[in-house]
Amino acid sequence: MICWxxxxxxxxxxxxxxxxxWPGYISVLTSLPGIWFFIKLREIKLSKFNFKGSFYPLFANAFLLGVGALSFNLAIEKGFTxxxxxxxxxxPTIFVLLAYLIFKDPITRQQIFGIIVTLIGIVLLSISGV
Structure with a gap:
């Protein structure tokens, strides 16, 4: 959390x-040696990857992650950090809504309250930042 x-x-x-x-790609490339070092230091064993049934979700995840990172960097360049x-x-607000719509996960009162507070906070930050 501190690093983020x-x-x-x-x-x-x-x-x-x-x-x-470029900052998105540079940050990923510089973090790869750290990830490799962490895996070796903790002696984590990686199992053989099985593409059966997971290729399309994995591809969609990688694509959307890249688009999201580039969109974030473009927004940082054009707007206020x-x-x-x-x-x-x-x-997480979007995640809760998508989980409800796609997987039919129930939304709790606590999640509804969190979504409302989050959206109010974003609106207040946007209004005060203008």
Whole structure:
């Protein structure tokens, strides 16, 4: 969580310097050695990957993650970080709604309250940031 907070705070600097496209790829490429080191340090064994039945969801996930990251960087370049980051951080709201619509998961009162508070917070941040 701390790393994400730092990332969202300082991502505007490279986006302004080199554009919205490259910071996403540079951050992924620089994090790969850290992930590899963590796997080796913890002696985590990775099982053989089975594509059967998982290729299309995996492909869709990778595609949407890339589009989301590039969209976020473009929004950071064009808008205020103090507004864009909270909007991007409200993805659990979308997750709850999609889980309800697609998987028919029930929405609890606590989730409804959280969605309302999140949306009110985003609106207040947007109004005060203008």
């Amino acid at each position: 907070g730092i990332y969202f705070t300082f991502i505007k600097i490279p986006v302004q310097q080199i554009g919205w496209f 103090s507004i864009v980051a909270p909007i991007a951080g409200s993805y």
